Amino acid sequence: MGIFDLQHNRKNTRSVKWDMLKPMFQTEDVLPMWVADMDFKAPEQVNQALIERAQHGIYGYTVIDDEVKNSILKWLSQRHQWNIKQQWLSFSPGVVTSLHMAVQAFTEPGDKIIIQTPVYTPFYKVIESHQREIVKNPLIYKNNYYQIDFADFEEKLKQGVKAFILCSPHNPVGRVWKKDELTELARLCMKHNVLIISDEIHGDLTFPGEVHIPIASLSEEVAEQTITCMSPSKTFNLAGLQASYVVTSNKEKRELLDAQFAKQGVNMLNTMGNTALEAAYTHGESWLDELRHLLKNHQTYVKEMFEEHTPELKVIDSEGTYLLWIDCSALKLDHKELKSFMIKKARVGLNTGVDYGQEGDTFMRINIACPRATLEEGVQRIISAVKNR
Template structure:
């Protein structure tokens, strides 16, 4: 049996995904396919490294040494064709933490910050919680895939936007931006002197045949205005270990970001996060390649079954393990759509409305789980729709 076919009982492990069903869905009787972590064990090399470290039994202050930084540099060069220097690296507990810090470091209260909706919910929070203004550049759904409305993007940039919060690959739509799309985004940001805060946490979760391009890798000019946030957490299911990093090529911007890191008391990774990051990047590549064949197979199954047996449509993803499902044919209000999935289908998905008004007719499904779980989730949805 493949390691990706094994079922693991995650209940009573303080799992957000499995142990918060009552508070999130007001029901224990739903199959959780929502928050973005996986129901797969991390690579065995990661688990072995953590066990070895635990056996040592001392968890004092931990340094980020050359072995850790080299593992990051080698991974990014091999997987993303980008050569970076270790001096460019800063570290924080998570990408969202880094985005909060970047907003504080590079913008001022009342500044306008542009996002491409529908988009990852915390993007709204990291702007509004610091008294900045959200400016929306809605993505356009065409033939089952999303594209950038560049005319609208430029019009919005002309309004005095100070920063662009880029989601690459895009969550929840699953788009992996093509190089030419990123080049046009970068050209316009340079033209209007807009800093790019790039969330690339899903960079490694790319379907076979696709390629992620870090926007900062396009040119020195683009890198000079880009803050790139990455982590192994989504890639290897390590979110609970809280280890992420930021790549900033510009010396002055890096010093400014690090100053805000210091003001918040950040600067080192926890012992286990440090250990897992290195082990994953050094030994996890084969595991990841197998994972993405599993995710692709799961995506194809969900798409085929829903489109064969229901009026639901799955947008064409190129990356991530998240599916963006168009439920507009059901003609339900957003609250009724979410209620239907919970009470009738007994499946816990993410409500599309939480990603912006243009996601109101959608649901987000996490397919990073064994095929048997995927089949059960799809069956529940199909049966519930057939019963209406």
Template sequence: MSIFDRVHNRLNTRSMKWDLREFIFQNEDILPMWVADMDFQAPREVNEALIKRAEHGIYGYTVVDNAVKDSIVNWVKTRHDWEINREWLSFSKGVVTSLHMAIRAFTEPQDKILIQTPVYTPFYNVIQAHDREIVKNPLIEENNYYTINFNDFEEKLKSGVKAFILCSPHNPVGRVWKKAELEEMARLCLKYNVLIISDEIHADLVFSGKKHIPIASLSEEIANHTISCMAPSKTFNLAGLEASYVITTNKEKREKLIEEFQKQGHGNGLNTMANTALEAAYNYGSPWLNELLTVLEGHRDYVKKELEHNTDLRVTPSEGTYLLWIDCSSLGLNAKELKEFMTHKARVGLNAGVDYGEEGKQYMRMNLACPRATIAEGTKRIIEAIKNR
């Protein structure tokens, strides 16, 4: 049996995904397939490194040393063909925290910030929390495939946008942006002097035939204009350990960002276990990740085949992430009714598409990072609920 087929009992482990079912969905009899963490154990080498560190028994103040930094430098070079320097790195507990700090450091209240909707819900929050203005560049959906409306993108940048939060790969629609798309976004941002804040937390989760390209790797000029946020948390299921980093090639921008982190009480480091897990994951986790990607691709294809064969739902062909974007418009339900149907009729806990923007009101987001038995059960529940309407 593959390690990715093993079903683990996560109840009573303080799991947000499993132990908050009643609070989130008002229904404990539900299969949770929502929040973006995995029902898989982290790589064996990560667990062994954590156990060894715990056996030391002393948890004093921790620094991010060159060994940890070098694991990041090597990972980014090996997986993404981008040569970075240790000096470009700064650290935070999570990518969303980094987004907050970047918005505070590089924009002012009432500044316009552009996002491409439907998009990861915290993008809205990090803009509104600091009294900035949301500017939307809605993605174009045609024949169940999403692309960028570049005419609209440029018009919005012209209107005085100060920063653009890029989601790459895109959550929730699963696009892995092509080099030409990234180049055009970057060209326009340079033309209108718009800072790129790039959320690349799903960078490692890309399916066969696709390649993630860090937008800052396109050229030195683009890198100088970009704040790149990355982490091992989605890749290796380490979210609870709070380990992420920011790559900023521009020294002035990097110092300004670190200053903002410190001003807000976040420092510029990682906790003891985050240090340990990140280093072990990046040094030894590639075989585990390669197997995971094969498993996730199989799950994606299974759900798409089952739902489209047995219902009128349409599954967006995901190119990356472990999140599936499902078009439920054939059910003829509004956003509230759709969520109620999935929660109380199908008894599957999915993310409501409307939470990612008005464009997602007929969609639901499914988390594929669980054993095949869970995938099969969740898919079966949806199909049976639709057939029994």
């Protein structure tokens, strides 16, 4: 039995995924396959590094030193062929925090910010909570696949958009954007002087054969126009340790961003997050490669099972992340009925597609980062519920 086959009891650990079922689904009788964390232990080297740090027993203020920074530089160079400099780094508790900071640092109330819908739910709040205006560039959904509507994107940019929040790879549709797609997005943003704020938290989680390209790595000119938000938290299941970073090559932009972090009093990592980040990036490569193969196998399993037993459900063709986007439109249910069906009939806790925008009205998002036995149980529950409607 492999490390990813082991089932761990996460109940009563203050887990959002497992201990918040009643408030989220109004029942405890669902299998949680929703919020984006994994039911896998972090790499053993990360756990050992945390244990050793805990055994020291003193948790005073912690510096983000050259070793930590160099682990990031080495990781980005080896995994993504992106060579950055130490001084380009800023640190943050999380990518969503960084998005809030970037919106405040580089835009003003009333400014327009463009997003590609359906998209990660916090993007909406990041814009609206600071009195900025959301501009939507809906992705084109065709033949079970999503693509970018570049004509619409440019038309929207012409309306005075100040910033673009890019989701790369895309959550929830699972697209790993190709070089030509990123190049065209960057070209249009530079043409219309639109800042790119790129959320690349899923960048390490591509399926074998797929390549994540940081948009800022395309050229120095693109890098000057880009704020890149990254973290090992999704990659290695470290979200609760709150450690992320921002890469900004443009000195003026970086100073504005750092000033915003300082203004909010958010400019250091906690001791354990610091430790975990370095250990993960230093020792986690083989663990990650095994995980990527497992996730691809899980995606294939779900897709094939639905195709064989419940063709009413279509798994969108994705290229990365551990989140699958499922088209349930053939069930002829509205989003409230669909949510109720999955909870009460299938007894699985999924994310409701409409939460990612109106384009997700007839979709559900399922988290496949779990042991195979858990995945099979969830899939069988859904199949049984659909067959017995």
